[in-house]
Amino acid sequence: MSEVSKTAEVVKPKIGSYRRHLLVCTGPRCSADDASQALFDSLGDKLKAAGLTTGDLRVKRSRVGCFAACKGGPIVCVQPDGTWYYNVTPENMDRIIGEHLCNGRRVEELVFHQAGEE
Numbered sequence: 474m475s476e477v478s479k480t481a482e483v484v485k486p487k488i489g490s491y492r493r494h495l496l497v498c499t500g501p502r503c504s505a506d507d508a509s510q511a512l513f514d515s516l517g518d519k520l521k522a523a524g525l526t527t528g529d530l531r532v533k534r535s536r537v538g539c540f541a542a543c544k545g546g547p548i549v550c551v552q553p554d555g556t557w558y559y560n561v562t563p564e565n566m567d568r569i570i571g572e573h574l575c576n577g578r579r580v581e582e583l584v585f586h587q588a589g590e591e
């Protein structure tokens with residue numbers, strides 16, 4: 474018997490389909506007073522209210538420990554779009570949800586980096 478067949482088989486994980494993935498920096502230097510964590514915690518209700526938890530526009534969200542961009546937080550990255558937002562207050566998050574996630578238009582004045590653009 475080979476070594477490979479003696480070990481337990483690794484089960485391939487599954488995940489539901491989604492259109493975009495929000496990555497929220499919740500590192501300690503990103504924002505003051507846990508504002509980033511509060512933003513992340515609010516996203517479940519915000520995405521549900523916008524109809525973004527099911528269907529073709531479904532958005533997945535994840536916490537990230539550090540983006541190494543430690544100014545102007547909270548910072549949110551929208552993938553696969555490669556759009557990086559700063560100063561994501563609750564009000565700005567509402568704009569990002571309505572304009573970018575629902576309608577595909579970046580909120581330009583909040584973008585500090587766009588993948589593929591210099």
